[in-house]
Amino acid sequence: MVATPLGNLQDISPRAVDILGRVAAIAAEDTRHSQRLLDACGIRTRLIALHEHNEQAAAGQVLRLLEAGESVALVSDAGTPAVSDPGARAVARVREAGFAVVAIPGPCAAVAALSISGFGERGFRFVGFLPPRSAARRSAIEALRADPDALVFYEAPHRVAECVADLCAVLEPARRILIARELTKLHEQSVVLALAAAGEWLAADANRLRGEFVLVVEGAPPAEGLGVEAERVLTLLLAEVPLKVAARLAAEITGAPKNALYARALALRGG
Ligand code: SAM
8 A cells, every 4th residue: 555645746755666666566546647656756567447436346456466476556646545545445355365465654635734733632533524415514523523632624625615614613613723725735725723713714715715625623622521421421331340441431432531531430439
């Protein structure tokens, strides 16, 4: 699984170039797109199409090569394959057949954006693309509302304004968001601001709605007191499992902060 540049060709690693040049074939999401990268790197390896619509059949082709003792690389159009991109089903098939799968790590838009957000210290949740329709999108955001981790979204340019509006409507307007567009490219731009100000920022210049976007929203602010649901789940779990496990499970189930649950569990046990 070979990561390729998000835009800047210099981001391809020497190891990626080496591997792409040595394998028997490269399975690629869009062969014409990947051909340009190979040409730029002076690589002549043949390409096989492996995309959303033919992944099972193409995985069969990959397996036949592996069974013949060859190695195959898999790339997507940009970034890390199988991350909001084709490849995961092929990886599963190859593993099931008993072959090794190796990562040649490199660019990934989600991680690149997270690294410049300043929100990733506690952890992050990669959400990828939210549903395209507003009602479904708002419910998906609602389900993430209490998550203390930073939330990482991919979004298409024609939906970024409505997506930001829904994030602002469902989450606290004071929460900060990183809007990163065209990472590593000529018109790269990133800004951190409160959700309440994000819509206005996007609307201020038509260029700000162009290109490829990653949105990173900071995690939920720590709760003052735990909600009724977190308290209820914690109490039930405390009756059944050790204190630490109860706090961890309650955090996973309810999305409430683990530290607060742990402190509350100590208090409840003490009582
Ligand atoms: N597998 C890829 C990766 O590792 O980042 C992501 C593939 S996903 C189909 C494409 C989405 O990634 C875009 O719609 C955009 O949200 C994000 N993306 C890709 N390249 C980007 C870039 N240069 N700047 C900002 N976002 C980017």
